[in-house]
Amino acid sequence: MKIVLVSTWYSENMGYSENTLPKSLAYLGHEVHLITSTAQVYYNSKFYDSTYRKFIGPPILEPVSKQIDGYTLHRLPLKEKLLGIKIEGLIDKVAEIKPDIVQTFDIDGLNTYSLALAQPKFGYKLFTEMHMHASVYPSYQTKKLLRIIKWYWKWGRFLKKINDATVLCYPIAADCADIAKIVFKVPENKLKIQSLGTDTQLFKLITTPLEAEQRKEIRNQFGFTDADIVCVYTGRITKDKSPSVLAEAIKILHQRNETHYKALFVGIGEKEEVEKIKNTPGCVVKNFVPVFDLPKYYQASDIAVWPNQESTSQLDAIACGLPLIINDTVTIKERVEGNGLFYKLMDTKDLANKLLDLKNESIRKEYGEAGVTKAQNQFSWIKIASERVKDYTLLSL
Numbered sequence: 001m002k003i004v005l006v007s008t009w010y011s012e013n014m015g016y017s018e019n020t021l022p023k024s025l026a027y028l029g030h031e032v033h034l035i036t037s038t039a040q041v042y043y044n045s046k047f048y049d050s051t052y053r054k055f056i057g058p059p060i061l062e063p064v065s066k067q068i069d070g071y072t073l074h075r076l077p078l079k080e081k082l083l084g085i086k087i088e089g090l091i092d093k094v095a096e097i098k099p100d101i102v103q104t105f106d107i108d109g110l111n112t113y114s115l116a117l118a119q120p121k122f123g124y125k126l127f128t129e130m131h132m133h134a135s136v137y138p139s140y141q142t143k144k145l146l147r148i149i150k151w152y153w154k155w156g157r158f159l160k161k162i163n164d165a166t167v168l169c170y171p172i173a174a175d176c177a178d179i180a181k182i183v184f185k186v187p188e189n190k191l192k193i194q195s196l197g198t199d200t201q202l203f204k205l206i207t208t209p210l211e212a213e214q215r216k217e218i219r220n221q222f223g224f225t226d227a228d229i230v231c232v233y234t235g236r237i238t239k240d241k242s243p244s245v246l247a248e249a250i251k252i253l254h255q256r257n258e259t260h261y262k263a264l265f266v267g268i269g270e271k272e273e274v275e276k277i278k279n280t281p282g283c284v285v286k287n288f289v290p291v292f293d294l295p296k297y298y299q300a301s302d303i304a305v306w307p308n309q310e311s312t313s314q315l316d317a318i319a320c321g322l323p324l325i326i327n328d329t330v331t332i333k334e335r336v337e338g339n340g341l342f343y344k345l346m347d348t349k350d351l352a353n354k355l356l357d358l359k360n361e362s363i364r365k366e367y368g369e370a371g372v373t374k375a376q377n378q379f380s381w382i383k384i385a386s387e388r389v390k391d392y393t394l395l396s397l
Contacts, residue, residue: 001392002031004099006111008085009043010036011056012068015291015316017196018105024385026070033097034071037078037087038063051268055288086110091118101392103127107169107184113158116165125395128162130171130180134331135309159185167395170194175331192391196312197381202292203319205372206299218300222284228262231355232301232322234294234313237269237277237285242346244273245307247280249351254281261355266297298322303358307351315379318371323364325354339371
C-alpha cells in the first residue's frame with residue numbers, strides 16, 4: 001500500500017506521532033511518504049532561539065527529499081497564512097506520488113482542506129486525526145487572531161468540505177472525540193478513538209548489564225544515590241505544563257525529612273520555570289535530549305510524573321517500567337489505571353502524598369510491570385499502525 005502522511009511541521013530525532021507513525025507503517029512493509037513544510041516543531045515559539053535552536057537547528061530549513069527510518073521525508077516550502085501554515089506544492093507532490101491513502105494529523109488545517117478539495121480528482125482515501133485535548137482547547141481558542149472571521153470561514157465552507165471527504169477521523173482520546181464532534185462537526189460515524197503510542201523496541205525495561213550500569217552512571221551524574229527515589233518529568237518546561245508543581249512537591253517532602261525523594265526534569269522551555277525548578281532542593285534539570293537518548297533517563301528513574309497536561313511521553317515512561325502519576329482531571333485515565341496514581345490537579349500537598357504512597361519499592365515494581373504489559377498490549381506503535389492499516393484497507397474497498 002502506498003501511504004502519504006501530511007504534517008504541518010516536523011523535526012528529526014523527536015518522538016511525536018509524525019515521527020513514529022510513518023516509521024511503524026514502513027516497518028510493516030508499506031511505501032510511506034511524509035510530506036511536511038520546512039518548519040521545525042515550535043518554529044514560531046517566542047523562546048525557540050533560546051531553547052530549541054542549539055538542539056534541532058534553525059527554525060526554518062531548506063526543502064529536501066530523503067530517506068528516514070524506512071520512509072521518505074519531503075520538505076516543501078512554508079507559507080504562513082492568516083489561517084495557519086500552508087505547505088506550498090503539497091497537491092503537486094501528492095499527484096506525483098499517487099498514494100492510495102492520505103493521512104493528516106489534524107482536521108482543520110489549510111493543508112487538510114487542500115487535500116479534501118483534491119481528493120475527488122486523485123481518488124485517494126483521506127483520513128484525519130484529532131490531538132486537541134480539553135485541557136488545551138481554551139487556550140487554542142483565545143490565542144487566535146480574528147477568530148470570529150476564522151471560525152465563520154471554517155464552519156461556512158471549510159469544515160464541511162473536509163468532513164465530507166474524510167473516510168475516518170482518529171481522535172486520540174474521548175475528550176478529543178467530543179471536540180471533533182461538537183466543534184469541528186465531524187459526524188459521529190466517522191470517529192474512531194485510537195490512542196497515540198510508544199516505541200516498545202526503544203522504550204523498555206532494563207534487560208542487560210550494560211543498561212543496569214548506565215542507570216548507575218546517570219544517577220551518579222546528577223548526585224542521586226541508590227537509596228534515592230527519583231521522579232522524572234520530560235518535555236517542555238513551561239507554565240502550561242506546570243512541571244514546577246512536581247518541584248514544589250519534592251520541596252514539601254524534604255520539609256518532612258523525606259530527603260531521599262529527588263526529581264529529574266529533562267527538557268527545555270521558559271527561563272522562569274526552569275530557574276524555579278533549579279532553585280528547588282533535590283531537583284535537577286537536564287537539557288533537551290534526542291528521543292533515542294530518552295530511554296536511559298527513564299531507566300535511571302523510579303517514578304514518572306506529569307502534573308498538568310497530557311503527554312505521549314507518559315506512554316514512553318510506562319513502557320520503561322515506571323509507575324505513573326498524573327492529575328485527576330485528565331480523560332486518558334487508561335494510561336494510569338492499575339499502573340499508577342492520580343493526584344488532585346495543582347495540589348502540591350496531594351502530589352507529595354501520592355509520591356509517598358509509592359515509597360515502597362515492591363509497590364513501584366508491581367505498578368511498573370503492569371505498565372509495561374499495558375504498553376506492549378495497548379500502546380505499541382506497531383500494534384497501532386497494524387490497526388490503522390486494517391482501517392485503510394477495509395474502508396477503502
